[in-house]
Amino acid sequence: MAxxxxxxxxxxxxxxERVAPxxxxxxxxxxxxxxxxxxxxxxxxLLDKLGVGLWDPxxxxxxxDHYVPANDAETRxxxxxxRAFAAQNPLAGFYDGEGICHVVLPERGHLKxxxxxxxxxxxxxxxxxxxxxxxxxxxxxxxxxxxxxxxWLAVPETILIEWSGHFxxxxxAKDAMLFLCGRMGMEGGRGQAVQYAGEAIRALPxxxxxxxxxMTAELGGQTGLIAPxxxxxxxxxAAGADPGDSSRWQDAGAIDxxxxxxxxxxxxxxxVAAPHSPANAAAVGDYEPTAIDVAxxxxxxxxxxxxxxxxxxxxxxxxxxxxxSLMVAPASRRDQDAAAxxxxxxxxxxxxxxxxxxxxxxxxGYGGTLAENTTxxxxxxxNFKGRMGAASAKVYLGSPYTVAASAVVGRIAxxxxxxxxxxxx
Amino acid sequence: MSGRAFVFGDAIDTDVLAPGIYMKEPIAVxxxxxxxxxxxxxxxxxxxxxxxxxxxxxxxxxxREQAAQAxxxxxxxxxxxxxxxxxxxxxxxxxxxxxxxxxDTARIRAxxxxxxDAASGLVRNETTGEELRAQPLPDFLLAMIADGxxxxxLEKRFAARRAx
Ligand code: SF4
Numbered sequence: 226m227a228x229x230x231x232x233x234x235x236x237x238x239x240x241x242e243r244v245a246p247x248x249x250x251x252x253x254x255x256x257x258x259x260x261x262x263x264x265x266x267x268x269x270x271l272l273d274k275l276g277v278g279l280w281d282p283x284x285x286x287x288x289x290d291h292y293v294p295a296n297d298a299e300t301r302x303x304x305x306x307x308r309a310f311a312a313q314n315p316l317a318g319f320y321d322g323e324g325i326c327h328v329v330l331p332e333r334g335h336l337k338x339x340x341x342x343x344x345x346x347x348x349x350x351x352x353x354x355x356x357x358x359x360x361x362x363x364x365x366x367x368x369x370x371x372x373x374x375x376x377w378l379a380v381p382e383t384i385l386i387e388w389s390g391h392f393x394x395x396x397x398a399k400d401a402m403l404f405l406c407g408r409m410g411m412e413g414g415r416g417q418a419v420q421y422a423g424e425a426i427r428a429l430p431x432x433x434x435x436x437x438x439x440m441t442a443e444l445g446g447q448t449g450l451i452a453p454x455x456x457x458x459x460x461x462x463a464a465g466a467d468p469g470d471s472s473r474w475q476d477a478g479a480i481d482x483x484x485x486x487x488x489x490x491x492x493x494x495x496x497v498a499a500p501h502s503p504a505n506a507a508a509v510g511d512y513e514p515t516a517i518d519v520a521x522x523x524x525x526x527x528x529x530x531x532x533x534x535x536x537x538x539x540x541x542x543x544x545x546x547x548x549x550s551l552m553v554a555p556a557s558r559r560d561q562d563a564a565a566x567x568x569x570x571x572x573x574x575x576x577x578x579x580x581x582x583x584x585x586x587x588x589x590g591y592g593g594t595l596a597e598n599t600t601x602x603x604x605x606x607x608n609f610k611g612r613m614g615a616a617s618a619k620v621y622l623g624s625p626y627t628v629a630a631s632a633v634v635g636r637i638a639x640x641x642x643x644x645x646x647x648x649x650x
Numbered sequence: 651m652s653g654r655a656f657v658f659g660d661a662i663d664t665d666v667l668a669p670g671i672y673m674k675e676p677i678a679v680x681x682x683x684x685x686x687x688x689x690x691x692x693x694x695x696x697x698x699x700x701x702x703x704x705x706x707x708x709x710x711x712x713x714r715e716q717a718a719q720a721x722x723x724x725x726x727x728x729x730x731x732x733x734x735x736x737x738x739x740x741x742x743x744x745x746x747x748x749x750x751x752x753x754d755t756a757r758i759r760a761x762x763x764x765x766x767d768a769a770s771g772l773v774r775n776e777t778t779g780e781e782l783r784a785q786p787l788p789d790f791l792l793a794m795i796a797d798g799x800x801x802x803x804l805e806k807r808f809a810a811r812r813a814x
Contacts, residue, residue, distance in 0.1 A: 247751065247785060249787065249788050249791060250788075251790060263718065271801070274801075274805065275801075275804050275805055275812065276808055276809075276812065277808050307738065347713075363713065363715075365800065366740070366744060366800065367802060368801075369800050369801075369804055372804060372808070373804070377743075377790070379740075381736070412707075412710050412711075412735075415707070415710075415736070416735055416736020416737060416739075417736070422801070447736055610734075639706045
């Protein structure tokens with residue numbers, strides 16, 4: 226059988242004809258992405274200790290998203306250290322307050338199919354949506370990558386997850402991933418490569434594919450891959466990147482996967498994960514009586530342009546329930562501008578949303594965090610205890626549709642009846 | 651060189667290796683609680699050169715490096731398991747602790763004397779006389795482990811480059 230996409234990319238990066246799961250190889254890194262939290266302030270001391278600079282600044286992208294905007298002495302210092310690093314190195318890109326790293330990186334055309342990319346953040350599997358082998362490492366390994374341009378890898382097994390049919394109205398990538406977390410658990414990906422395939426996946430736009438790949442982190446996979454196709458090429462062109470010839474990375478039929486799971490997209494209901502784990506996922510109906518205080522549309526997982534559109538589809542002509550605070554932090558400035566241009570931001574504003582900067586915000590537990598005993602429904606990826614504020618805060622996870630519907634109803638709600646009713650003019 | 655085998659089952663997670671409540675303690679203190687949830691006498695009984703033998707998914711769980719650090723602190727020479735949690739596996743090798751995939755760890759009993767050659771993958775059970783196969787580690791990882799892990803290895807590499 227054919228090599229999996231993960232094996233093909235790793236073999237290319239290792240300069241080998243073939244690789245097999247379990248083999249340990251050294252790969253040349255095509256791109257390294259770092260952010261203000263785990264980046265310069267952590268890697269520069271290690272580089273100084275080694276007495277070296279960057280192996281190739283033209284292959285390094287730096288994005289400030291965790292501690293922006295600065296609001297105290299410490300975050301101002303982090304901002305300075307980050308900007309100094311950008312000033313000292315002719316990087317492939319430095320984006321300061323332009324949005325969340327996993328969204329900005331592809332938006333600015335840095336990702337392409339077949340690349341081997343290392344990210345200094347746990348949601349780095351997001352890049353797998355573009356058919357790039359992107360995975361996360363800690364600061365020590367990142368310093369090694371920045372110094373040498375190399376990283377060793379044990380070739381992973383591939384877990385193939387196939388979604389047949391089509392997702393119904395109001396059911397999206399976020400629901401598919403919460404369902405998988407509930408079904409397979411947070412160790413379900415076993416640190417291996419997860420590859421998503423099937424008719425329902427091919428029908429998804431790039432930003433929805435990014436949500437799938439992103440939450441592979443919650444599923445415990447090293448990366449979450451989707452073979453590139455015409456949708457990928459169109460996105461890259463729009464981002465100003467030359468898609469080139471990606472036929473080598475496209476779906477080539479049967480692959481040698483260690484596990485093969487099949488699901489019917491048409492049978493999936495909107496999913497909600499209860500506190501304090503994405504693995505506590507069940508159909509939204511199971512949690513419907515739960516009253517909420519805060520609805521959050523944010524993060525790389527849940528505040529991209531597609532996500533903002535989902536929230537607007539529910540909120541058009543409706544108001545947020547009294548006593549509920551709807552917080553929206555668009556994932557990037559570009560996505561926010563596009564949403565404004567098409568009237569999405571106005572719909573959200575009229576519904577009563579409050580807007581926050583294009584940054585990680587409360588997803589990183591930074592700035593305007595959740596107060597004691599708050600119950601929140603959030604479009605983010607994780608609901609670990611205390612992550613978004615007080616340890617007593619209860620965070621439920623859902624799609625932007627479900628978060629918006631819950632904001633309108635005042636308790637956790639299935640978005641499908643509201644969508645079927647249509648927006649109120 | 652051989653050591654005694656300390657045998658564990660499947661899915662030994664990072665919380666068992668580095669219990670959360672001791673995570674703020676120095677590594678020497680944390681290490682005294684390593685594996686205590688499944689074998690309270692492990693930390694006091696294990697001697698430098700001994701070998702940890704386990705089933706599937708050894709080291710699953712969080713990304714905490716202390717899980718591997720604790721084993722190294724106690725002088726564990728090698729971990730043999732049928733499979734590893736991926737992040738633990740990376741952390742262990744990057745910290746200079748040899749961890750080897752071996753399908754036949756069930757053939758080793760607690761207290762057996764075991765010798766492991768990471769370069770060839772040969773595992774010799776000196777108590778039973780049986781020879782088992784583990785997946786060997788490539789030379790570049792052996793060199794990294796010999797230097798004490800990724801950071802000291804890179805320090806040495808760049809120091810040598812500067813000296814030239
Ligand atoms: S938005 Fe949240 S999940 Fe995404 S990179 Fe920022 S902190 Fe991580």
